[in-house]
Amino acid sequence: MAELRISSDDALDLRRLAAALVESQGWPREQVSIWDNRGGEVIVTVDDALLHRPEPDPLNQPVHTRSDVHRACELLRRRDDSLRGVDFPRLRAEAARFFSAGWSIADLLHALSHRPDGLAWPRGEGYQGVEWLEHRLRNWKTPTGDIRPSVSQESAQLRIVGRAGLPDDLGRPDDTPRRGGTARPETARAAADDARRLMRVQTRTTSNTLEHRDRTAARIHREE
Incomplete structure (x- = not known):
């Protein structure tokens, strides 16, 4: 165990300072x-x-620059056999949208092998090419073309809920019915999309993210 000592001659709340350090x-x-x-x-x-963290996994690192996207797509082609028949510029254009939404290489590999409900995509003969790529990634977009949260982003959101001390069953229906109406599906989806966009404001801004933000905004339609 490592030991850190905090002291001060001023009237500071040292425990609060220590808690801020940990956070x-x-x-x-x-x-x-x-x-x-x-x-x-x-x-x-x-x-x-905690003081000797392992080297970061390149599959879980953010992809920001154009060169990062290029290297990430090369790695994707090596890892997923179904991408070998896909034109590289087409793959790079599709993947760049997801990377600009905060996805990692591991997230994209998961999306290429699993549907959003967790079931595995079919693999083998006939399940290759650009149309199969677009079909799989289309399922990870909203009806308006926005990018859904990745597996790692959803896990991070659940960890935040857990650390905040909120109940584990938050959002799950009760056994007994409640009185009053519930939000319409389109309203719930719109609220979730707005929450994700607020989270993305905190991420690093690049030319790719700005282009993605403009394209996404053009596809957003709200009912009056």
């Missing part, structure tokens, strides 16, 4: 301890594993 580093709270000693210091003990 800024993204350390899981259950692997960190914060306590006071008799000398007025606040001690933060951290699991050694």
Whole structure:
């Protein structure tokens, strides 16, 4: 265990400062301890594993620049046999939209092998080419052409809900019916799309993301 000591001669809330340090580093709270000693210091003990993080997995890294997209598409073609007959510029154009929406290479590999409901796509003879590529990716878009959340993005959202202390069954229907109306499906989808766009504001902005944002905005239609 590593030990960090925080002290100050000023009237600072050291425990709050320690909590902010833990939050800024993204350390899981259950692997960190914060306590006071008799000398007025606040001690933060951290699991050694958190201080020696492994090298980042290239499959789960964000893809921002044009060169990043090019290398990512080359990796996609090596990993997925169904893409070998797809024209590379066409593959790059399709993949760039998903990368600009915050998807990783691992997310795209998952989308090329699984439907949004988790079932596997058919593979083998006849399931290749650009039309099969577009068909699979079309299922990961909304009816208006916006990009749906990837598997990793949905997992991250669930972790945020868990850390916020919200109930695990949030959003699930109760066994007993409730009084009052429910939102229409199109209203619920619109709210989810708006929430995703707010999350994307926090991501790095590149020329690709700006182009994607303009294309997406042109396809959004709201009922009066």
